[in-house]
Amino acid sequence: MTKADLYTAVAACRAQYFSSPTHDLLSIQRACQTRLGLTVESGAPFKTPGLRGVAFINSNLICIDAKLSPERRRFYCAHEAYHFIFHANHFQRFNCFDEGHPTQNDYLEWQANEAAAETLIPYHLLLLQVQAGAPHIHNGRHFHAFLKESAQHYGVTLTMVRTRLNSLKYEIVQLLAGTAIDNIRLLSDTQQLREGIHVKSLNQIYTDAHVQYPLAQLGLTLSA
Incomplete structure (x- = not known):
């Protein structure tokens, strides 16, 4: 998937899942819950250094590090949401870190990062x-x-x-x-x-x- 292809897909997802009828961006967490059927939890700080978000595909669950600012929680919530939208058939769990990690698939993480960024800042x-x-x-x-x-x-x-x-x-x-x-x-x-x-x-x-x-x-x- 090229960057152009990705942005085309994100535009459709933004309209379907993350935008109001007036095209304003909805609360990312609320959109994940009401439009994607996901549970979003951010009440506990993560102990693993650098870990910011986790997507549990089979459980329809997103967990976000409670230590993050509201702005960063929005980004990581959108990031994890795109793992559900684009990558649910690849892995059962995605661990997302501040920086690249040996356990991550760089290409899938690039897609989720770019998709979240394009959703928040078209x-x-x-x-x-x-x-x-x-x-x-x-x-x-x-x-x-x-x-x-x-x-x-x-x-x-x-x-x-x-x-x-x-x-x-x-x-x-x-x-x-x-x-x-x-x-x-x-x-x-x-x-x-x-x-x-x-x-x-x-x-x-x-x-x-x-x-x-x-x-x-x-x-x-x-x-x-």
Whole structure:
């Protein structure tokens, strides 16, 4: 499944399971319970270092680490939900960690991560924000303000926004070079490497508050 295929599938899932009739994003936990028939528990802290969420496929149960912030619980709940939606026939249990783990299937975890991120922060909406914000971002301080505004808007952490910008770095390059959003190619990091594409993310460019770089003038100069 390519990134484009995945995002198409997520758009259908977002509409079916996670959106209200007005297309607003529902409570992820409530949607899991009422629309997917899952039980979601987050009342106990996990003892295993780095373990953040567990999907028990046969029990229709999601467990989330109680130590997580509400924003991170939303993400991991969505992540585990997509294991049920996409991967129920692969394994009976999914253990999801902060970082890669030897017991995980990297490809399935990539799908669940990208699906959760696309559900919480749809790429076309974030690209529209980048497009609208570009004339006002001239340095690292402006970029950090953009991060904070985006995190508040989507109800996620700054780290989640940064991760999303990393994931969408090639799409952002195309956008700033003048490509219409509907014509942007969605390529995963693996696909980019296969095609010999090397670009920098906004996070790499605005490494600190002292960086002076007008975003509106970047265009294809974002290419490494």
